[in-house]
Amino acid sequence: MTMKFEEKCGDNGSLVGRNQSYPGEKHQPKGKPITNGEAEFYAKQEANGKCSVPRKSLNMYTWQEIQRHNQEADQWLVINRKVYNVSSWADRHPGGRRVLNHYAGEDATDVFRAMHPEPDIVQLYLKPLLIGELAPGEHSQERHKNSQLVKDFQELRRIIESMNMFHANLGFFFLHFAQILMLEMLAWLILYHFGSGWPVTIFISFLLTISQAQSSFLQHDVGHLSIFKKSKWNHVMHKFVMCHLKGLSANWWNYRHFQHHVKPNIYPKDPDIDMGPLFLLGDSQPVKYGKKKIKYINYEKQHLYFYMVGLPLLMPVYFNLQSMQVMYLRRYWVDIAWVSSFYIRYFITFGPYYGIFGTVLLIYLVKFLESPWIAYVTQMSHIPMRMSTEENRDWLSTQVLATCNIEQSFFNDWFTGHLNFQIEHHLFPTMPRHNYHKVAPLVRSLCAKHGLQYVNKPMLRAFGDIVRALKKSAALWVDAYYET
Template identity: 30%
Template sequence: MRRRYGHYWARLVGSVVAVLVAVAAVVGVGDSWWQLLLAAGIGVLMTQIAFLGHDAAHRQIFASGRWNDWTSLVLANLLVGLSYGWWQGKHTKHHANPNKRGVDPDIDLPVITFTSAQADERRNRFTAWFMKRQGWFFFPLLLIEGLDLHVTSTRRVLSREPVKRRGIEITFLAIRLLAPLALVFLVMSPLKAVAFLAVELAVFGFYMGASFAPNHKGMPIVPPDVSIDFLSRQVLTSRNVTGGRLMDVAMGGLNLQVEHHLFPSMPSPNLRKVAPTVREYCAKHGVTYTEMSLLRSYGVVIRHLNEVGLGVRDTWTCPLVAQYR
């Protein structure tokens, strides 16, 4: 059970205490519209716990893989309501081949089109209008991302696909998803309860999506028939978000995406320490190291998605293909 980074204990204990305090607050506030403010706060809390579960799943908290697995199960399934097994399989594919067409599940979504090839396949008279403006719809769509994450991960656990510790995952998910429903409908009127759940899910989904979007969206897309060395594959497709320690907390360390992809098991508080070395090494070897402000990265994401929807060829991909094919 030896821990790898001491401050994680405080975050783990704090997460459990915060959840208990949130439950007590819901009961204490009672049948009031003030509950909507509390719902927004719980949405933020769930996202922060999800960040912590992300670190545990990457073996950042404990030296023991077993302890990291169980920590992820408790954080993801029991506290947040997302399947650890579903996330682990999906995220492992992403880390192995970020932004690679046909391989990375993060650029293969049913609503948003991330590549020109996807746009060609999906474009018809019903989707053309939306695709041309999908960049502007991206962030509003994140308001339903929380609901989609719960539904998708639960469906995965209940499917016939292999899931390690399926019984435990189902049990934890059932407790997490059903207990809050019972609580809010017992404490509040039906209208307030529905509004509470809608606000919590909207804030959770938007916060999660807005934290993950700057990492790779709008960065080079790797064609399926192109092989790239590890350093270039991880650095060229990743983007850092500039900012100090406050940004580290707000984005759960995901703002240092280049370093995270190079050293996925490194505790997130240490990523900032190695960033100068990585930046210098990339400059020495001619590998483009991308970092920009959060707002600028959002602008890049919106512009890229609109251009893809309009049928513009990926200007990043062409030099990439010429270099590595």
């Protein structure tokens, strides 16, 4: 049953209640959304007490009603007890429509706050989607969730925000960017002075591999919009680092990676764990394949395929081909232009020494060498952890169960791009990585209070756990496949 209420201007003149921020969106004459700068202008207008939006009647909903709207063409979300129908907005969502669909019919308060570095601006674009709010008798989250845990996590976030942990140190990222450019320049200078013999080629390949891996970590930072205060500069920087320095599509990474963040290790919502038919991960997928007598390869030996195929071919084959396919099929012309500049730069820089064919070989040699590095860093914190189908857990539990940390050291921080603090990164994706170690004790304490295991392990053990997890999944497949 739904009930009506009147939407009124708050004390500050905006369409909010006390201590609430209300979404909204303004449009230009032809119906196009306004730019961020214009959105900020209207946000300031509301903050200054101007309220030009007429009163309108909205509904009150129960969780039972909201949870029915969880289909691809019918998606409702709850954010701070407000109910939004995002069905028509999904195709325009910068993070991709699937991210919204993954939370359809659920409370999305914490994930909304976690994934948006400029929530006040984003809320403006939500305003036309507002259809009501939770009825007074309804809990702020679904009843099966631990409301105290949710409150404690939200209080933790407020504490961290008051500590300015979401403010980036531009000097830190400038030095990281300078490191990448220096490695690229050094590789060219060595080639220019010593020629293209095999020893030189091996050495410059080593330098370029470090540059490419560190570029991966830097693009990850700007991809989460955590460096600059204005998202448009993060957008340009992300195109430059991901497309120009690495030769991969920024849009492809966004849509894939954001899904991973909002539902990590949830099958089939996290694309990072859908690695069939080559690898079967977790407990349920191997059993499913085994019972259906599916045997594309001998999965009993999949841990060996990880060494022979997964490590060396993740970057040069899987990611590279998938990026190109997505750019072409979805007509990402801007990304195509940026990625083209990556290859043009390599041909101009190294073409005079290696020729066209030799330069292509150099590019893929570097990607081949980088691949094990990135594969280990990206997989060691997730593959050994819990994988399941949708369980609609709270934000803290969802992230902690699916991620683990690697022990801190100067080398581990550098080698992983601070992704050894995977738990903190997943809980606070827009936090600059140089602050992860500062908030880790607070996160660990909260996990201990609520009985959540905060996993922190040595790096070499984490590498080995990938293989051990693959062996465990393989054994489940064998049992299901051969059972009579």
